[in-house]
Amino acid sequence: xxxxxxxxxxxxxxxxxxxxxxxxxxxxxxxxxxxxxxxxxxxxxxxxxxxxxxxxxxxxxxxxxxxxxxxxxxxxxxxxxxxxxxxxxxxxxxxxxxxxxxxxxxxxxxxxxxxx
Amino acid sequence: xxxxxxxxxxxxxxxxxxxxxxxxxxxxxxxxxxxxxxxxxxxxxxxxxxxxxxxxxxxxxxxxxxxxxxxxxxxxxxxxxxxxxxxxxxxxxxxxxxxxxxxxxxxxxxxxxx
Numbered sequence: 001x002x003x004x005x006x007x008x009x010x011x012x013x014x015x016x017x018x019x020x021x022x023x024x025x026x027x028x029x030x031x032x033x034x035x036x037x038x039x040x041x042x043x044x045x046x047x048x049x050x051x052x053x054x055x056x057x058x059x060x061x062x063x064x065x066x067x068x069x070x071x072x073x074x075x076x077x078x079x080x081x082x083x084x085x086x087x088x089x090x091x092x093x094x095x096x097x098x099x100x101x102x103x104x105x106x107x108x109x110x111x112x113x114x115x116x
Numbered sequence: 117x118x119x120x121x122x123x124x125x126x127x128x129x130x131x132x133x134x135x136x137x138x139x140x141x142x143x144x145x146x147x148x149x150x151x152x153x154x155x156x157x158x159x160x161x162x163x164x165x166x167x168x169x170x171x172x173x174x175x176x177x178x179x180x181x182x183x184x185x186x187x188x189x190x191x192x193x194x195x196x197x198x199x200x201x202x203x204x205x206x207x208x209x210x211x212x213x214x215x216x217x218x219x220x221x222x223x224x225x226x227x228x229x230x
Contacts, residue, residue, distance in 0.1 A: 004159070033217070043160070043206060043220040056217060091159060104150065105218065107160040 002026040006092050006108035013082055013115055021077045021111045023092030032075045033093040033105065034067065036060070043091070049075065082115045089113075118143040118209045122221035130229045135194040137224045139181075139207030142188065147209045149190040150218065151181055154204040163205075166190060177201070202228045 005024040013019050025032050034046040047057040049067050066078045075094075079086055089112050093105040123138040141147055149166040164175025171183040181192045190207060204225050208218040 006159075035218075042222050043208075043218075045217040045219070048217060058217075093160075104162045104165055106162075107152075109157070109159040 002106070004092055004094055004106050004108035006090075006111050008111060009109065010112045011114070013113070015084060015115055016081050019079050019082055019113060021079075021090050021092075021113070023075045023077070023108055024073055025075055025092065025094030026096075026106055027073070029094035029096050029106070031055075031095045031097070032067075032069070033095075034077045035091040035093065035107075036088040037091065037110075038085075038088040046077070046090075079113075082113075084115050087113060087115045118147060118211050118219050120207050120209050120219055120221035122205075122207050122224050124224055125222060126225045126227065128227040128229060129197045131199055132196050135179075135192070135197045135201065135226065137192040137205050137207075137226065139190045139192065139221060140188050141190060141207075141209045143209060143211055145211050147211050149181075149183060150208040150210070151175065151179070151190075151192050152206045152208060152220075154206065154223075156203075160206065163192070197226075197228045199228050199230065202226055 007022045032049045035043050037043045045058050047061045047067055048055045064080045068076050089110045091110045092108040095105045119142045121140045151163040152160040153163050154160050163179050164173045166173050166183045174180045179194045181190050183190050204223050206223045207221040210218050
C-alpha cells in the first residue's frame, strides 16, 4: 500500500537554527499538507499546498515557516529560526483530491522535532 | 469555524468489553467527519469517515461510528475490545467550501486491560 514517507523520524536542533523536514507524498497525489502536534495538545493544521503554491495556511504558519516542492517528489517544511515552542511532532499528508470526503488523507509517521 | 470535542482524554476498558469513544462537533454547514488512530511511534491511520451518505459508517478493525445530526455527534464504537486496539484515537472534521483542512479533537487514549 502506498505510503507517505517522512525523514528524519527525530531531529534535535538548537534554538535559532534552521531545520528542514522532508516528506515524500504518494506519487499520484496532488495536494500536500503539514500538520503539527505539540506534546499533549491537538493535531493542528499548518499549511496546504497545490500546484506549486500554498492554497491555505493557518495563523501558526508565520514568516518563519515555508514549504517547497523542489523536485516533483519531495515536499519540505522549513523553519527558518527555530524556537523552543516549535518542538512538536510534524505530520505530512497528501491526498488525491482537494475534498477529503472521498479520498481522505494519507499521513506520514511524523518527524519529532526537539528544539533545545 | 468548525470544531471538535472529544470527551475523555483517557478511556480504559477490559478486553472483550464495548469500546465507546465520544466525539461532538460544531459546524455551521454539513460536515465531513473522520476517525483516525495513532499507534505508538506511528502516523495517523484513517479508521473511517462520514461523507453524507449512510449515517452508520463501518471502518477497519471492527470499528463503526454513527453520525447523529440532532446530537452533533459522531461517536466511535467497537463491540469487543482487543488488546491491539490500545492507541490514541482522534476525531476530525472538515467542511466543504471551507478549505480542505482537517480540524482535530484533542484525542482519546484507549487502554485495554487483560
